[in-house]
Every structure is written in C-alpha cells, then in structure tokens.
Amino acid sequence: KCMWKNICIILMFVVITVGFAQDETTFCEMLGSRELPLMSKEGDVVIGGAFSLHSQISKLLLSWTESPEPLMCSRINLREFRFAQTMVFAIEEINNSSSLLPNVSLGYKIFDSCASTLPTTRSGMGLMNGEGRAFERNCSGQSSVHAVVGTSESSTTIVMLQISGIFHIPVISHFATCACLSNRKEYPAFFRTIPSDYYQSRALAKLVRHFGWTWVGAVRSDNDYGNNGMATFIEAASQEGICVEYSESISRTGSRENVERVVRVIRRGTAAVLVAFLAYDEMDVLLEEALSQNLTGLQWVGSESWITSAHLAKKRYSGILSGSLGFAIRKAKITGLQDFLLRVNPSQEPESNLLKEFWETTFGCSFQSGTPGTKLCSGSESLRVVDNAFTDVSELRISNNVYKAVYAVAHALHSMLKCKDGDGPFENNACADRQKFQPWQILQHIQKIRFRTKEGDEVYFNENGDPAAKYEIINWQPRENGTVSFVKVGVYDASFPAGAQLNFQNTSITWTQRSPQKVPVSVCSEKCRPGTRKVLQKGKPVCCYDCIRCAEGEISNSTDAVSCVRCPHESWSNARRDACVKKEAEFLSFEEIMGILLTSAALLGTSLTAAVALIFYRHRKTALVRANNSELSFLLLFSLTLCFLCSLTFIGRPSDWSCMLRHTAFGITFVLCISCVLGKTMVVLMAFKATLPGRNVMKWFGPVQQRLSVLGFTLVQVIICILWLSISPPFLSKNFKEFKDKIILECSLGSAVGFWAVLGYIGLLALLCFTFAFLARKLPDNFNEAKFITFSMLIFCAVWVAFIPAYVSSPGKFSVAVEIFAILASSFGLLICIFIPKCYVMLLKPEKNTKKNMMGNWAPK
Template identity: 60%
Template sequence: MKHHICFSVLGGALGFAVQKANISGLEDFLVRGFWETEFLCNGTNTEKSQKPCKANQDLVELSNNDDDVEELRYSTNIYKAVYAISHSLHRILKCSEGQACKKAVEIKPWEVVEALKYVNFTVKNGDRVWFDQTGAAVARYEVVNWQRGTDGSVQFRPVGYYDASLPSGKRFVLNTDAIMWPGGTKELPVSVCSESCRPGTHKVLQKGKPVCCFDCVPCPVGEFSNTTDSIDCKKCPEAYWSSQNRDACLPKEIEFLSFTEVMGKILIFFTLFGVVLTLIVATLFLVNKDTPLVKANNSELSFLLLFSLSLCFLCSLTFIGQPTEWSCMLRHTAFGITFVLCISCILGKTIVVLMAFKATLPGSNVMKWFGPAQQRLTVLFFTFIQVIICILWLTINPPFPLKNLQYYMEKIILECALGSPVGFWAVLGYVGFLALLCFVLAFLARKLPDTFNEAKHITFSMLIFCAVWITFIPAYVSSPGNLTVAVEIFAILASSYGILFCIFAPKCFILVVRPELNTKKHLLGKTQH
C-alpha cells in the first residue's frame, strides 16, 4: 500500500543513482549471514548454543522480505573505499610483492589521507579508482526511472548514465525511448504553463499567474522578433519593413512612376499621340502655307506655337522614370519654359488680332508698331523672364530626388522635392499670369469683325487651360505617392490637347473637309457681310 501511494506521486520520475556493480563473493557472504540471522542457526557449528543450519530450509515464511542483493548500490562505494584505504596502508607500510610489510609503524590519519592522493588501482569488476587534485573520485552515476513492473512492483530502470571520465560530449547519455513518464505514457509531458512563443511574437505575462504563464502576441507592424520567447519586439530600421511573419526586416519597396507600369504606358501613349497630332497639323499648315486661311492666321506664330506644343507634350516624359538629380531639375524647368513659350505665342496672336482691328480704323498705322519683328521680340521677352526665374530657382535651391518615408509606412516614395517651393509656385504662377492675360485680351477681342476671328478659339483654349491648372493645384497637393506625378502629367497633357484642339481643329476642318471655304473671295465676302 505504501509503495502504491509513493508510486502515484513519484511514478515516472527521473533521478541519479550510484551505479550498480557486481562485487565478487558479496552475494555468498550476505546470503550466509542472512540465513543464520533469519533462521537462528549456525552454519559453521562454532557456537554450541545454536542449532546447525539446514541446507533445505523452507523460505516461504520469508516471502515478505524485500532485500535484493542486485539492488545494492552504495555497497560498491564502500567496497572501493575499503580497497582505497588498503592501498594507502600498503603505500605507508611499504608493502610489495616478495617483501613483508613494516610492522612497528605508527600510522597517523593525515598520512593515510596524503597516501590516498596517489591511489590508482582497478577493482575486479573493471572499475578504475583514483582521486583528482581536489580529493574527489570520478563521478559515475546511473539515470534511473521509476517504473512499475509487470507484477505491479516498483522498479528503478536505468535509462542513461553520466561518466565524467569519458570525453566531453559523451559523458551524459539518455535513452528517452526507455523512459516511462508519469501516467504510464511514453509522450514527453508538458512542464510549462504556456508553449514557447515563436519568432515574430513576444511574451505578455498573464495577470495574476506565475511567470511561466504568458500569451504570445504578434509584433506590431514595422517591428520584429527573431528569437524564441522574446520579451519584446524591436523596431525595423527606417528604410526597412517587417516581414509578413514579423520575424525579420525586409527593405521597403521603392515606388515611383516607371515606364513599365500600366499608368506610365498610358501616359506615354497620350504623350506620343499628342506629338504625332501636332506634327500632322504642322505638316497640313506647311502644305497649305500659301492659302488665304493660313496667311490670315499669322503662319509664323502658328508654326512657333505648334513647335512649342510638341515640346509641351514631350516635357511630360521627363516626369516618368526614377527621379535623379538632373531629371528633377529638368522636369519643372522644361515644363515652365515650354508652356511660357506656348502661351507667349498665343498672346502674340491675340495682340495681332487687336492690332489688326485698330489698323482698320481710319488714319491708324498701329500695325507698323507690331509687325513680325515685334511679335518675335514679344515671345522672346516673355519666355526670357521665365528662363530667369528658372535659373534663380536652380541656383538658390533646386529640386532634388527625395525618399519619402512618411506617407506610406511600408514603402518608400521616390519623388522630386521642390527644393524651394517659392521657385515652383513662381514658375507656375507666371504661366498662370500669362494665361489669364491672354484669356482677358482674347475675351475682349472675341466679337471683333475679322475674316476668321481667332480670338474666340483662343478664349476657349485659355478657359480650358486655366480650368485644368486651377483644378490641378488641390489635386497635386492631396495626391499620394506616384499619383502626384501622374496628376501633373495629366494637367500638362490636358492643357496641351486643349490648346491644340481649340485653336487648330477649326482651321484643319476647313483645310481638309471644306477646302472651298479657304478662298480670298469667301473671306472677303464674310468681311463685307
């Protein structure tokens, strides 16, 4: 009953025990003493008071005795200790084979202890006995496991050993397959409150419970842990982002409007399509340069306007691709200068319309003050002002490529910083000023009696231009990532297409579809009417 209760508590436990060893002759010696003690007999017949032991004594009456010679363990140490003392005495008494030991020698305890340091012998079972410099013997232990035998008895089964005399790495051996864990199972029991936290999580202690009880909480976005049972998570470096499992940091994805993505391809298509349309219009005007319609609409400014429009279309390509130091400086200055050149040509055409009406008044010679030379100078003057603004911008604080880490946490937006916002808004504001001036003058001249009044078309083109760029400002400020660049390209293309269609589409219609209207007689007829 006592063993049953003990096994219910300690069954399956592991422990270290002194190694069992077979001591030659010990069993016969113990059996003889056991026999004489239990049956109160004398095996040697030296004592007359006791009866001699019988060879066939009945052992049934001793069935409750649990002594087992095979389970004796510490007797091995006693056996070795006795032999060690014996070898020490032999050393002190200078005993050797063929010579008698010294007899009249007084042996002191410290001499025995000193002699033990030099003991080195092997017992009959093969174990070697010696002591190190600290006086300790070599540690040899068995790993035993409390198990229940087939007959229900408690047994201590060896499942491994520890031997300090063996090389490092081979001293401790454990046969896990032979272990019987509590409950009679072969499965390793869980000895903790919570399972280990995998990399990518960290431990959070459960309130009111022991420290071995915790929850595994995933690391927040942008943080990681790469060890098991981490107590906290570390932040990823600025240019890195945590992996999906939060167990490592990966370089952030770099985003910019590239030539290969769908948005970039669409914008490139409309850019090149606009250039092709502009070249077609220029070719059509060149073929019909001597016709009344082309001559009446100031062919020189028309060709210069078409050239500047093709540059406006092409400058949108500088906004696509990975921003560099040179591309950032080129994209905004090219946009500002080409659009000022374009608006200056339109402004020159508008002034020509006004001057032409004044010239038709009696006694007026105003056209001699705004002839072809003055028109070219006007275009160059307005464009030169924009060039000066751009040079100042690039000299003082030019645009530069910037890795924007603030807008998106998981990726880097590669964009062009404006450098000096004043420079950017000065360039854009100057274009807007010229467009507004051109719109006002064209609006005033829209009802003048001209043979083919361009002022109406210029008014519509400038109305579209101003509407596009007024809408662009809030869209540009609020657009995230590479959409900012896409919005700016859209504004460039939309305003360029607006100018091209509003000014040149009516003329091309007459040149291609209604050539009978492209006559001096028809134009003069309209004038008389």
C-alpha cells in the first residue's frame, strides 16, 4: 500500500509539473533525486528503453517522516543486458541506413526496471522528464523520449503504461504477454512484438489435450503474467476436458518457506504432468528447490518465458527438465548482432557503471584494486572466449522481438516524416509538424505500419496492438555430451482454423526420464471402455470418476461415455453392452423340440385318420359301416383330417395371413367336425325313435337333410368368420412385455368378440351333440354308437374347458402350444372314441360285422 501511495504522489507531482510548464514564464524545479539512464545517446529522436538489467532489489523501509532510501538493484541479468544491447544495435543499424530515416538520427535512453514495480516507476519518471546527465534544476514541458521499448514483464509494463499513458507515449514491449494488456480502452498506447498469453494459454491447453493428459498440476508466477496466464489456461483446459489437480504460485521475492511448500505439493500430487507458467526468475527459484527435494519424473510443459532458456539448460536442472515441452517465440537470426555484442567494452563509455559491472561479472575481476580474492580487470579481456547468456545468440527469440520493436518505431517515424498534407491521419487529413512532433502523433502511425525485417519477419499490429500469434513447439532433448538441445517438433498458428492450429512435424519427441520413449500417462481415472459410463467420484473434479457397466438394454459405444443410451424398442444390448442387436424373435417353430413333437402328433393324427378312412372304405359294404351312416363317417374323417392339419398353421413364424388362416381354419373345420358328429348322433337317436309304432320321424333325417344340416351348421361358422375378418381380423403383433431381451411374435385376436363367438359356437354345438348322445346312451349295444360319441364329447368339452385358463396364463409361444394341444387332444378324442372300436370289429372281429349280429339282439318284445 505504501508503494502505491508513493506512486500516486509522484504522479501528482508530474501533473503539477506539466501544468506549470504550460506557462513559459513559470519557474519549474525538479523535486527529489533524479533517475538517470544507465545507457544513453543523443539523437534527433530519442527512443526510451526499460529492461530488467538487474534481478535483485534491496528492500526499502518506507516511512512518512523522512525520504526513502535510494533503490539499490544488484545481480546483473546478462540475458536482459543482451536485450538492451540488441536495442542499441538496431538503433545503430537504422542510423547507418540510407533508406530508413535518412538524415534523422536516433538516440536512446535505457533505464533499469529491475523486474520490480517501484524501480519501474522511477524509470518511467526518468523517461518522461527531460533530464539527462546534466544537473540543471529546470524541467521541460514535454517527454524526453518519443517511444518506449520495454519492459520485460507484464506487471512492470502495466506500471510503465500508467505513467506514460498520461502523455500518450507509445510503449512497445518485447516480452510482456499478459492478455490484460490487449484492453485497448485501458491501454490505448500499448503495442507488443510478442503474442498475447490469450493465445499461448489456449495453445498450452490444446497441447496438453493432444497427448491425452487430462490430469495436470499447475504452478505460476505470482504476478500479472502468471496469474492472468494461468487463469486463461485453466478456463481453456476446462473447455478441453482437462482438470487441474492443484494450482500454486511463487514469487522470486517471496519467502523460501512458500517455495518449499509448493514443491511439497507437487511431490504429493498424482498428476504426471506439470504446467509451469513461470517467468524466468521464478522458474530458477522453483528448480533450485526442486533439486534440493529431488523432484524428478515429471513431464514439464512450459511457457515461452523459460522454455528456451539456455541458462537453465546449462545448470544442474537439465536432468529435471529433460523432455520438457512448451511454446517458444519463433527463432530468428540477426545478422551482425553477434559481432556487435562481442565488441562491447567498458572503454566505449568509461563513465558507465553498468558496463563495468557487466565486465566484472563476466570475467570475475574488479576494476577497483585491493579487492581481496579478485583479480584486477584490464579491460582487454575478450568476450569471444566467453559462453554465457549475453554472448549466446543461438536462440534469438526475445532479442528478435526487441529488434522488431525498434524497427517498428523507426518505420512509424519514417511514415510520419514522409506524410504529405491531405493524406495524414489527423484532423482534416493533416500531418504532424516535422520540426516539433509529439509522441501521440507517432502513435497513430505505429498502428498502421506493416513491413518486413531484413531477415524476412513480417511486423504489424492488430486492433489490440498484438502481433500474429505464432509459436514453435520446443522439446528439450539431451545430447550425448550431456548438454540439451531445444528441438522444434511442431508449430502453433492461431490464424488457422480451430482443428488445424496445432501441427507436429515428423520429429521424435523425448519425454521425461521416467518414460523417455513413451508418452507419459497423466489421468485421474482410466478411460471408460465402451459398454460402461462415467460416474463422478464425490467431491472430486470431473476427471475423477468410476466406470459403471451399462444396465441391460442400454449401451455406450464410445470411450468415456457420460451416459448409456437405451436401445431401440426392437433391439437389446449385447453381452459387452457396446452395441444394440436385434431382439430374438420367439415363436413356436418347427425346429425346436416342442414344435417337432406337436408336428409329429399332428401328422400322426392325420395318418391315423387316413388309415381309418381307408379301412372304412375297404369295408364300406359291411353292415357296421352301413349301419353307422357311412356318408357322415367319411365326412367326419375328412373334417378330422383338416383338424389335425390346421394345427400345423399354428407352428412357424406367424404373419398377418397365417394369423387369419389359423383361427378361421380352426373354427370352420371344428364346426364341420362337430356338425358331422351331431348329425350322426341325431340320426342314431331319430332312427331309434322312428321304429316305434306311429312314428314317422326319419323322413326329416334322410341323407339330404343330413347334408343340409352339416352345411347349415358350418355355414353359420363361416359367416361368423367372415364378419370377424371384415371388422377386425387377427393380425401379427409383437409382444415386448413378457421378456426384456426377446420379441414374442404372436397373433393378436383383433376382435375378441369374434374369437369368442367362433369358440362359443363350437362349444354350443359340442354341448348340443353331447346332450343328444347322452339321450341315446341306452340304445341296444349292437346298434348303438351314441355312448362312444358321449365319451368323445366328454373328452372334447373337458379339453376345451381346461384350455381357457391354460391359454390365458401361458406366456408367449406356450399359449400357442396349449391351443395346438387342445386341437390335437380333442381331435384324437373324437377319432379314438368314435372310430377305433369300429375298426377293432372290422379288423379283429369280422364275425360281428354282419347284419344279423347288428340286429340280433334288437327286436321289439
């Protein structure tokens, strides 16, 4: 809080100073100590620079009673010093160019942000005021720089923008990636030559998902870069179906206890993949602690901040980070930069303490004599024999961003100076005053630039000040000599369609030491195979689940199915529950045992009936056949044959036609059969009555009347069947209720009234026949067959009375079997009771088959 209060006070002084400066007669005096650039050069146009030239800052004791102590930054950052020298190189190259900004010299003022917000504030104030190295007490009314390149962190860049934004000075960062900086309303003067983390965070999520890692750990820098980047990654990861087991933050200025705690959390975690959205300094701190706690075996996935750091690779951390994957800015070559860097020497600017500090750090010497344990620097040492972060130009990625940022300012200035009135970007298409232009006027031209560097890189900014989002996918692959190679294994281009942004080259990837040749597995739960569904584990993320087998009748045919799908009505799940198969159709078939037995019984009955008919035919002239009405006997045998055969229509796969046929054939043939039996019974009964004195009944029961009676009784049944088939006929139906995994093919009755009318009519005739036979049971034995008809009708009625409850209660094909059994049983009853005794006499007792024997015991006494 104290730090930000100091910033607000300083800003108030700036506003007051600018206000006073508007009146040229008003005396303006600089308050407080001056912040001087560490590197500077005069020029017609001055470009400011802010780099984290030091990585350590002294802690200040802030008080409201006395002035704060001066900020002390230490431990020079050789990588950032290379960035600063790259800026100087680009400016010198432009000054020597005859095509870009001819007759205009560029100068620079480079300040140290010290990777911290408070030094950045002081550096920003130093860039804004007009003070150089002179010690005049006056102050100017305009900024001393026309554009700023920097800084290297998102948090410090935000602080810089809060200061420079007052004057609309364009700031072009080479390394600030926070997506928050794309907010044009809040940061209208900000540009960058490095893509926004909006794209990198989503690219990291796609990379993790590409390898099937759905359970990852995460660690981030505790600043705007890390917090915003990780928040975007977690959101994108959630959309990709990835769960984050833990998300921890560290700061290079934080306590060691917190770093130790974070490493312990990582060690206890079950995720095999760690996404590290860390700035370079925080990564260094984390790896130091990871080494002390022997944290190995993790698959690291990194951000562009550290993934190509040769400094980290050369340290002891290479074993921990072996196989790391991550996104990096595209590598480039800058012609002449290496020679320029190797020519850096303290003699170029003897008053620069920064150059002296760089030299002393690089060569381990001192320019001050008498320093114990340290040799004296001569200044003639050669950088060509040095291999450190400053001289290493093998991975020019961020340095190239600095190079492009300087050229972006130069091209904007060139465009502004070439502007012709009438084609300008300002009101009335005016151009800026070439002699006295303002930084905000350069801002308009920066937004519209589009050019290519000498190395072929295209530079332009979109409406948010961001460049095109293109990354290289880098893999840490160990060499035989123990060093590490940063191998490009793929690219990511956000301008491509969603499914084609991530592209891998035909290059083998080295993985973590635990599994160098095989892609590591990092999941909370194994994939659910087809036939199962996911059930979330209570209190855990969505990536942690159990695999439950689908219920009967449900399937899942994909991996990690969230739910099972019920099979269609006529299908059922297979044994593995991964496919629906058509339900087995159940019906009484000829192939099964029951069908074979019933078919055999029907054919047996048919054969017996045919045999009886043959016997009767051969003995048609005998007394027994003639006495028992041979015409009705043959018609009865024919109807019994039809009864046996109609039972076969109930066997086999039913259809609409077979359903109509089986019920109507059954009804008509049985009525024909019962009509014949009824006719025989009535003839026997009436024959006896006709022989009594004064009776002449037989004239009504002659052959013609018998035929007509049979025809009439049968015709009634035919009419009933026609009405049934016309109004609501039987039809094929599929019964899904009896069995879950089977379809019962059965014949629906259509009209139940029709069915019971057919059955009832048969029952009525059978009851009438039984009554007549019962009345004729006491006729003389030699002439009487009524008692056999009585037995047959008893069997017939008993079978069909028992049939009704058995038919209703039997499921599926068993109900059909019951109906066939009733048909066969009643038919066999009629055949055996009526015809077998006669056949016995004709075949085995032919002496009784005479008229004399038939009439012998019957004569009126």
